[in-house]
Amino acid sequence: MYYTLNLVDSEWKKDLSKDKVVFTSPTFVISNIYKSMEGPKSDQYVVIDDSKEELLWLRSFKTNAVSSDEKRKLSNDFVCHTNFEYRDAEHYNRWNMTERINSQYPRITSISNGVEDFQLPDGFGFPVFSNERLFINAQALNHNITDSTFNIKHKIEIGFVKNSKKALIPLQPKTVFMMFPFDPENPYGGPTEQLPNACIPVETKNHTYIDTDGNPLSGHWIIKSGKHNYTYDTSAQLNIKDSIRLHQITSHLHPFANRFKLSDKTTGTVIYDCKSENFTDKIGLKNTPSFSSQKGIWMYEDHIYEMELEVDNTTDKDQEMMASMAIFYYDGEMQEKVNELKL
Known part of the structure; x- marks a missing residue:
């Protein structure tokens, strides 16, 4: 109802800079206790930069809960999880590694309650192309607040470096x-x-x-x-x-x-x-x-x-x-x- 009546924001947003991309989720309305897998959620296919094709190395992953106006950082008690995934058919076709398609679930990693962010070791990364489609699944959590209804969003940050003559060492997730x-x-x-x-x-x-x-x-x-x-x-x-x-x-x-x-x-x-x-x-x-x-x-x-x-x-x-x-x-x-x- 909130989304149908345009009472809350229902769109994903993207902010791209030279070494990171930040995706902001739609508004999540918190009106009850939501244990794992129960809260409001949103899925989205995303592209880091569809204006060109270049090799990027994903290096870091971060999720923060923020106020609906995006001005205040909130407790990560309201983050159930953020799942980062690649589309294995698209990903491995680009590398001519088709034997890997459907060989395992194509998840890169997850951020969840208790883990706000992490970074891969120096010199290592997960290679993707700038115009390759990725998939993000974000879900809200609320274990404690029962006396009010309020709105939040998730800010989801992926840090990367561009490929150079000294390429990073590839990791498989x-x-x-x-x-x-x-x-x-x-x-x-x-x-x-x-x-x-x-x-x-x-x-x-x-x-x-x-x-x-x-x-x-x-x-x-x-x-x-x-x-x-x-x-x-x-x-x-x-x-x-x-x-x-x-x-x-x-x-x-x-x-x-x-x-x-x-x-x-x-x-x-x-x-x-x-x-x-x-x-x-x-x-x-x-x-x-x-x-x-x-x-x-x-x-x-x-x-x-x-x-x-x-x-x-x-x-x-x-x-x-x-x-x-x-x-x-x-x-x-x-x-x-x-x-x-x-x-």
Whole structure:
């Protein structure tokens, strides 16, 4: 109704400068408690600069909630997530790498509650063309305010550098995430003797996946009051061929997550130990640290990799949980393509 009657702004805006582009979302009307995936949202295909074609290296990602007049920065308690994605058919056709199309979900990365921004290691980037279409999904969040209705927007910033004779080192993104089984005949029943590792899904339409045996898994589940620990073998999701060199990890977590680890179970080493900080006077994540390394960490096809999540639901109500890692690793095939490129 607000948009139909033109009571609030319904258009995306773009502000391009020499080293960044800022996209401003339409107005989001906050009139209720909105947990993850429940708030007002907007999707948009965007182009950094459609006036020319040149190679750009995406280097940084940032989202801030602002007032509807765009003059005041607000708490990032109102940011559920911003998803940055490429269109894999367009992206890989431009590079003549068509074998990669539909090989994995084409997400570059995410910004979410507890993560306002991050930057790739110095000297590294994700290569796109200036006139290539990207996709942004922005959604609002509100865990705490119940006594008023107000409007916000999201300012979404992508930092980049232009290609030069000394090109950056290309990274390939991938998202890996925890998911657990549930009984499709009784999805909200919880663990059973047949499914001792079962979760209670938030719902069964979205974030439901099917394993190789045809069994449903949920990546969005309910946590009861108190402390809980979850582990998940992510080796299959990583799908490492021979080896990769990992350079960046940024987590997507929900409030009440305390610690999120990625470990090499074969060697017994912890690769990433994310100790997130929750607010103590309200619901929300205050800080979720990223992992970043110029040197990188080697990961191997024949090793077993595990994610471990520790949560503490300090309320007396059921809460929702998701846990994923947006990773970046060296892309040797893309390096060859960049070396051949003539622009």
